[in-house]
Amino acid sequence: MAPALTKPITGDLAPYATDPSATRGRRHDEMESRTRSPYQRDRDRIIHSGAFRRLKHKTQVFVYHEGDYYRTRLTHSLEVAQIARSLSRFLGLDEDLAEALALAHDLGHTPFGHAGEDALAECMEGYGGFDHNAQTLRIVTRLEQRYADFDGLNLTWETLEGVVKHNGPVIGQGEGTDHLPRAFREYEGLAALDLHTYASLEAQVAALSDDIAYNNHDIDDGLRAGLFTADDLMSLPLVGDMFREVHDAYPGLAPRRLRHEAIRRLISHMVEDVIGETTRRLEKIQPGNSDDIRNAGMQIASFSEEMQAHDRALKSFLLERMYRHFQVNRMMSKAKRVMTEVFELLVNEPSLLPNEWQDMTDGPRTVKTAETVCDYVAGMTDRFAIEEHRRLFQPDPIFR
Template identity: 85%
Template sequence: MIPSARGSRASYATEPGASRGRLVREDESRTRSPYQRDRDRIIHSGAFRRLKHKTQVFVYHEGDYYRTRLTHSLEVAQIARSLSRFLGLDEDIAEALALAHDLGHTPFGHAGEDALSECMEGYGGFDHNAQTLRIVTRLEQRYADFDGLNLTWETLEGVVKHNGPVLAKGENIDSLPRAFREYPGLEGLEIDTYAGLEAQLAALSDDIAYNNHDIDDGLRAGLFTVDDLMALPLVGDMFRSVFDAYPGLEPRRLRHEAIRRLISHMVEDVLAETSRRLAEVRPETADDVRRAGRTMASFSEEMQAHDRALKAFLFERMYRHFQVNRMMSKAKRVMRELFELFVSEPDLLPDEWQRQTDGPRSQRTAETVCDYVAGMTDRFAIEEHRRLFQTDPIFR
């Protein structure tokens, strides 16, 4: 059982009134808290809009009903808000972090990231979490007074550390991805500690959302069947409970009802385990959460085992399905060929990007090409590749 929802603010919530501020000082808004303002800046960013046509698992043209990075981010935000509200935390920063967590992803999902990581070997590498930081501190160029979005310290901290401390014991900043190393304020984000509780919950919300919605998309695509899921712990139980309660229910409703129950079960598990850990550690402030030495937000051990089993199933039956592999193989070729062409012939880049280069195959040119290609949508990358590599005169 989980405790009843709290009606008051927890002392360890990330408080907007106690924010450490922004890198470039701004007057506070009369109508929004600092974290509401961060959320709104993320929503209005170009990188957020481009998530509409970035792959979650299926490339955009394979169907309108499959998740994209944008719809996935919205689903993560809904779960993160619900968890934060129950625990008396700041919903707005939880939502902002959920909406921002995938901004740094390349086109074509993890296949695109793998290809770009290979291309950037020798140039400092590529990491989508580090690229998110680069986007919100540098690449978004919308405001008169600064590059990036000038987000609060707490939101930047959550972007960087939502998966835990960036630096493990014995590591130094030189071991981090290039985009992290190049941010001058990185060490000021206390990268050897955990993030606030809202950021931890946003990371768990990501797990809950993509696990369950990949079940939905995989079933819809015919990559596996409900019968294949029945042997899985917890997942099979949820589907059996729906079969028992609604004999003969049509497949679409069956799928939705079982997944809805599975999400609810995972959410309740997070609330119960997180409440248990909070009661054990008894943090008084958000800084106590950061310095607790372990995550406060977590699945229970039993749910962690279920989560591993589900991930293993999805990896084998969905992410490595031959149909997905074929599309991802094409996507990797598109990414590699675009990168190699632009880094060898930077004068093919649009003018505003070309001005940031300094000759073929230089470090600066590779970084510029990486930013350009990583920011593409699936659709734009396919069209750009067609324009540059297709010799038929119809493609111009």
């Protein structure tokens, strides 16, 4: 990778932070910006990408037409970025790298949330599999085609590392990569990302921020949708405490205000827990640089054991009361059928693909054609997937 220009660093970074002036560079040689650090530039490229814009109409639990107030992948990513910046600022990390990773973490998701991913993974069995993290890498290194000199966004090594390893090492020491999804294996620079180590602390913070945002906005969306009530949450540790605390402090408070105030306090409590536990772990290992974080052999950014127990209890509640709710199940069942039927038809009849996508196929039911169809379908928004299914399967007197 080409080295970046050495730039003065604004703000005080901790010794274990990822120093933008010491980046390992980019895969394709580029002169770095005179006005932005390498990670600021990565963030800006992510924001300007087509994949990022499409997150506006990709959902996690509800499909796009369920209501204007439910979160989309875009609003979720912005919430994750806000939490990641706050944590990074307190811990002395590079905020721009953490923000870039937060904004990029959902780029590879399919339409219709986890139901869409499950459907596409089943469709891709025998063709190399599907994984949304691997698809994110494929998007930022290949599928985004905006620049004259290279495919992808040509992000820094540190941002690519965080995309791939934000949940921890991808392989064990000395382990091969044959079991990884095809989108990982096809990236020529994969081995250089040190798959057996942990990612930077900025990447770890971004992953935890995702968890905090995800849990809390699902509480909000579930309450809005009437899938459960505030009273149902009272039995949960911590969550129930926050709702009771607000209820007792503000008797008669409107449900909407009660919900927002309790969730605001819950997010703050989780953020403070991450700061406390991460600080304790940093004091234990005394890292002198960012590589000490990568080679620590453990996750450094973390919830405390008590908060991990609260997190498991909340996830269990949401699984039963929200993700498995019959109304959600019905929508997800429809979504899986849309994904599966569109994929199977296009793999069998690639001539139905738009011309630019047809050019990347080589006949029905081949691996190359399946990979092309997978990229095409995974990149769809909820709305486009529904419309494409209608165009392909429903009779229409007007041919279009």
